[in-house]
Amino acid sequence: MKKPVKHRYVFFWLFVVFGLITFYAYFLKINCLFSCPVSNEEKYDSTFLSINSEAKLDTLLFKRFRKTKHDTAATVLFLDVFLRKRFYNGYSVLNKEQNWIALCLGKLVWSHFQFPVIPDDILLHPSAACSQQGILFQNELDKLKIQCAVIKFYPLSRYSAGHYAISVLYGNSYHFFDPNKEPTIVDSTMPSIETIVDKKLYVKMYSKPSNMAFQDFFKRKNFASVTQTPFRKGNMYYFQVISAMLSRWLWLFFLVLYAILSLKTLVKKA
Numbered sequence: 001m002k003k004p005v006k007h008r009y010v011f012f013w014l015f016v017v018f019g020l021i022t023f024y025a026y027f028l029k030i031n032c033l034f035s036c037p038v039s040n041e042e043k044y045d046s047t048f049l050s051i052n053s054e055a056k057l058d059t060l061l062f063k064r065f066r067k068t069k070h071d072t073a074a075t076v077l078f079l080d081v082f083l084r085k086r087f088y089n090g091y092s093v094l095n096k097e098q099n100w101i102a103l104c105l106g107k108l109v110w111s112h113f114q115f116p117v118i119p120d121d122i123l124l125h126p127s128a129a130c131s132q133q134g135i136l137f138q139n140e141l142d143k144l145k146i147q148c149a150v151i152k153f154y155p156l157s158r159y160s161a162g163h164y165a166i167s168v169l170y171g172n173s174y175h176f177f178d179p180n181k182e183p184t185i186v187d188s189t190m191p192s193i194e195t196i197v198d199k200k201l202y203v204k205m206y207s208k209p210s211n212m213a214f215q216d217f218f219k220r221k222n223f224a225s226v227t228q229t230p231f232r233k234g235n236m237y238y239f240q241v242i243s244a245m246l247s248r249w250l251w252l253f254f255l256v257l258y259a260i261l262s263l264k265t266l267v268k269k270a
Contacts, residue, residue, distance in 0.1 A: 008261035015254035044088040054119040072170040083179035092125030130164040130180035142231035
């Protein structure tokens, strides 16, 4: 009888520990001031922060799609411009209220754990990296049944970062979009990445001081197109879904185990 009693108190103290952490994470809220973008070249507009959930973004985009009488080119361009204004460049990071488990693992184990990939979580922040904006882009296109591909730009050296853009299929050809680096829109439909390279349009598109260095990726053709049909949610998405649920309810799991073992102990004594 000593073994279940010992287990019972282990679960009790786990309940206490995780209960206190959960209380701190969800009820002792700290007001954080969002920093503004460093570059004045970005089109970031704080009035767009009102679109702070996937449902609101869906409503906005579907309304635009109907208003343009299902004009794919106009709708995709609208989404590109929206993301340019909605976010400034920089990884958004999960806060403790969203997912304290992923946040802690991101600080202690692997930084990628703390970067949100769930649309609702990304939209709670004013900043988003290229991959996070790309997730929102692909997610909305998938709902509109518009096929797209990911353009992966590989690092030019061990000291440089790669990049993530979107290529959208409509009008029998692909069209290049990059809301994160905000290149100049050269026409209303945007050319394919092959046309951008062949005609050296990247010189005009990436001409701002903040993104001019990105021209080298096109000059060296240091990229690859990856078609994802249908759009798939990656392993990190499911990790964050599960860890967010555990962040909120892990204390209850240990409380239930403690209650079950306590009940068994009382039954045996009786």
